[in-house]
Amino acid sequence: MNSRTHNCGELTKKNIDKNVRLFGWINSTRTHGKIIFIDIRDRFGKTQIILNTDSLIEKGKTLSNEDVISVSGTVIARSADLVNKNITTGEIEVVAEQIKILNVSAPLPMSIHDREASTEEHRLKYRYLELRNSELQNNLILRNKTTQVVRNFLNEQDFIEIETPVLTKSTPEGARDYLVPSRVHNGKFYALPQSPQMYKQLFMISGLDRYFQIVKCFRDEDLRSDRQPEFTQIDLEMSFVDEEHVRDMVEQLIATVFDEVNNVKMQTPFPTLSYEEAMKRFGTDKPDLRYSIEIQDFKKFSDQSDFQAFKNSESVQMINVHNSEFFSRKIISELDSYAQSLGAKGLAWMKYNDSIFESGISKFFNKNLQSNIASDCNIKNGSICFMIADSSEISLKVLGKIRVKVADMLSLYDDSVFKPVWIVDFPLFNWDEDNQRFDSVHHPFVAPKDQDIKTAISEPEKAISKGYDIVINGYEIAGGSIRIHDQKLQQKIFETMNLTKKDIQSKFGFFIDALKFGTPPHGGIAFGLDRLVMLLAGVNNIRDVIAFPKTTSASALMEDSPNTVSDEQLDDLGIGIKKNEKKV
RNA sequence: GGGGUAGUAGUUCAGCUGGUUAGAACGCCGGCCUGUCAAGCCGGAGGUCGCGGGUUCGAGUCCCGUCUAUCCCGCCA
DSSP: OOOOSSOTTOOOGGGTTOEEEEEEEEEEEEEOSSOEEEEEEETTEEEEEEEOSHHHHHHHTTOOTTOEEEEEEEEEEOOGGGOOTTSTTTTEEEEEEEEEEEEOOOOOSSOSSOGGGSOHHHHHHTHHHHTTSHHHHHHHHHHHHHHHHHHHHHHHTTOEEOOOOSSBOOOSSSSOOOEEEOSSSTTOEEEOOSOOHHHHHHHHHHTOOSEEEEEEEEOOSOOBTTBOSEEEEEEEEEESOOHHHHHHHHHHHHHHHHHHHHOOOOOSSOOEEEHHHHHHHHSSSSOOTTSOOOOEEOHHHHTTSSOHHHHTSSEEEEEEEEOGGGOOHHHHHHHHHHHHHTTOSOOEEEEEETTEEESTTGGGSOHHHHHHHHHHTTOOTTEEEEEEEEOHHHHHHHHHHHHHHHHHHTTOOOTTOOOEEEEEOOBSEEEETTTTEEEESSOTTBOBOGGGTTHHHHSGGGOBBSEEEEEETTEEEEEEEEBOOOHHHHHHHHHHTTOOHHHHHHHHHHHHHHHTTTOOOEEEEEEEHHHHHHHHHTOSOGGGGSSSOOOTTSOBTTTTBSOOOOHHHHHHHTOOOOOOTTTO
């Protein structure tokens, strides 16, 4: 094959009169009898080809979209009125001298120019065709740029990239594991890693200070638009550090990525919110700070009202939103249903106009109380207040979701603005009602605050951890902590979680053992690369930044996996399949 | 595990309170056309209405079940 001289996106006026040879796909053809226009496309761009001799026109009539061709010809300038400003090569066109058809394409089952013009189901089945779409290609190129910047930055900071095993051991904590049966060890299973957590801590014990890895992780849980069963982490760990050291390094990394990938300058240090404050003000531990709506405690006002339902509630919370005229009965009713679907009894509301509250539940608040509320809560005319009364857990959580929903309805944010925030001072444990035991908020290796080392054992619910999450625009982008490096404390933490000594020994024995051989103080963080790229690309779906994503039920529609395997394969593994009664 | 939305031509959709031959656009096939750039014009082919059952004289439309995708809750860092 003769080699190509240029790609389809690089010819400009500088190349006029040059003889060139291009390779690519036919993006579109426009036949005008004695002249045919062909747009030839590759991942770099599109170039317009002219066919204007009888023999070329004969050949050109047989061409159709997505055929693969090579074209040799001469670059000519377009006259000013014919310039196409939408493409980089719009000032020139190539007059063909020879066209070779390298492969004829069958008609495509979908449009590659307009992704919206196909169902997701269809697009995933023909993902290799959807990946011809420039928007999707640009997302993958952006992803590549991101990992390059990360690698460069971390290398310059003396981090070393080390791979960890993918076939590893199932642990009882955290998410459900993906399991891989062993043929050699009949009846035993590997687990795919949920994260390389213990391996990276072991690297610190080995003295391989400053480890990082861009690594696939696996969790067998139900999916969301920002969750895939296999996803990629930027995982890193450092020795001889405390929270500030890790956070400082991570801020520099994030600022570098946003600058070099998106040309966005981020101010460091990033703002910090304690977990408690985030929950109180935003009803979530991943607040979107691009809009200023905040939750306010309304109990002290509702207690003075005549509204019994509120007076009997443990907690009453309120958000105050401008644009009251937007909230018709219908919209409010939608929000109410949403609140109820999230577990609230209902969503109360009242509008503030002409310096009085009207409609909704306003009649339960007398004039005097109304003016106190307006001035204390800084409510302006043309506002609407939404309130939820329930346990403080539910009222905050649900109002936090209403806050996001309302901001979404009113378009209160800009996707090109990025607001990072650290969430710190997480509780070390939360109480697992179902299993009647304490469970780690992050994972069992997170160190308690120095002053809480004793509390962690005596009053676990009160201990605060050395964990930190970084949240950008309401997405949790990274989470990490300073780890426990004291063997005895690690053992006690496992015991606090109600694991038996036997369990601890069989699941984590090797790790507890390792801790006693001179473990340095250490800590680190793991980024969700997919979510990070999703933000950088300005999309709101993780599938748009992954080449071959899975569906919400964790299947791959293209190759139709997961799927059954042969009886021979099962026999090798010593596995029999129990029939699911419901499905037979 | 639970809730919402969707499934009709190759693709995206329309199809009203059930009614006779299920439409449109794009794509495909054939023809015309020298300046288009998602070209235009003329003609043509193309359908088991996701699947299974039910109600009815009659079902794309109503009912029940089921499958798939998607969004959300639970779950998950």
